[in-house]
Amino acid sequence: MAVAIGTGVTLGLVGLLAPQQRREQSRNESSLLSKPPVMDWLDDAAKGPAEQNALTPAPPSSRKWDSPLLKACPASDPALQQRLMAMPLQLRTIQADPSNYGERTMVDAHGQRIDPTPAVIVLHETVYSLGSAVNTFTTPHPNDNDQASYHTLVGQQGEIVQVVDPSKRAYGAGHSAFDGRWVFTSKHFSGSINNFALHVSLETPADGMGPGAGHSGYSKAQYDALSRVLADWLVRYHIEPRAITTHRHVDQGGARSDPRSFDWRELQKRLTAMGLVC
Ligand SMILES: [Zn+2]
Numbered sequence: 001m002a003v004a005i006g007t008g009v010t011l012g013l014v015g016l017l018a019p020q021q022r023r024e025q026s027r028n029e030s031s032l033l034s035k036p037p038v039m040d041w042l043d044d045a046a047k048g049p050a051e052q053n054a055l056t057p058a059p060p061s062s063r064k065w066d067s068p069l070l071k072a073c074p075a076s077d078p079a080l081q082q083r084l085m086a087m088p089l090q091l092r093t094i095q096a097d098p099s100n101y102g103e104r105t106m107v108d109a110h111g112q113r114i115d116p117t118p119a120v121i122v123l124h125e126t127v128y129s130l131g132s133a134v135n136t137f138t139t140p141h142p143n144d145n146d147q148a149s150y151h152t153l154v155g156q157q158g159e160i161v162q163v164v165d166p167s168k169r170a171y172g173a174g175h176s177a178f179d180g181r182w183v184f185t186s187k188h189f190s191g192s193i194n195n196f197a198l199h200v201s202l203e204t205p206a207d208g209m210g211p212g213a214g215h216s217g218y219s220k221a222q223y224d225a226l227s228r229v230l231a232d233w234l235v236r237y238h239i240e241p242r243a244i245t246t247h248r249h250v251d252q253g254g255a256r257s258d259p260r261s262f263d264w265r266e267l268q269k270r271l272t273a274m275g276l277v278c
Contacts, residue, residue: 060177068264073278081273124201125259150199158221172199227270
């Protein structure tokens with residue numbers, strides 16, 4: 001490959017984001033840099049309720065999520081249960097550059113009060129290595145189109161890296177919706193689930209680093225660590241297990257396919273062992 005590895009990797013990761021997603025992120029940041037969102041809301045207040053309603057976009061038309069987790073109840077494996085229950089949540093925390101994430105907002109771009117409590121968990125994959133992903137998120141991205149982040153990364157060895165605190169809004173899925181819900185954080189961009197989502201991304205194995213329909217899948221250590229992260233989020237935010245979904249499903253642009261080669265049975269076994277489903 002002619003490009004330097006670092007550059008190629010960074011561009012590759014950002015390449016996972018659909019154009020609409022980039023625009024959503026661009027809006028987040030450009031509105032902060034120029035006209036604050038509050039000015040838009042004040043404009044609306046001056047226009048009166050009728051005009052405000054006329055400006056409120058219609059809800060998204062998204063397919064109902066049919067969770068693979070709830071299709072069967074596997075027999076609980078006592079050894080697996082013991083191992084997972086004894087597994088502490090060991091987070092390695094890195095500090096993402098502030099250009100790559102934002103605050104969760106309690107008022108949308110149309111002046112409506114909204115609930116920023118995390119209510120959906122989105123699974124992703126990095127496509128490139130864990131180190132490359134960390135490098136991308138810790139690098140300042142003044143260009144809106146390059147801004148991206150997940151809350152947490154899970155490496156092939158089962159290492160858990162917290163990139164963005166769950167209380168903040170990670171830029172994981174721009175033009176997106178879940179079960180008919182999205183949020184407009186600015187009027188100039190499409191709706192997104194980021195304001196009420198948690199994003200976790202699995203490190204892609206070596207044979208999947210690039211485009212392609214699939215790869216050899218994720219390691220047992222990754223499924224263990226992912227289950228531990230999800231258990232924490234499900235309990236902490238009272239999220240229903242059925243609201244664990246994929247970037248492929250929530251993406252409204254139709255361009256996302258991650259996480260590829262994800263085995264829901266591996267996740268189901270572990271969440272069942274921890275008493276979180278079935
Ligand atoms: Zn993704």
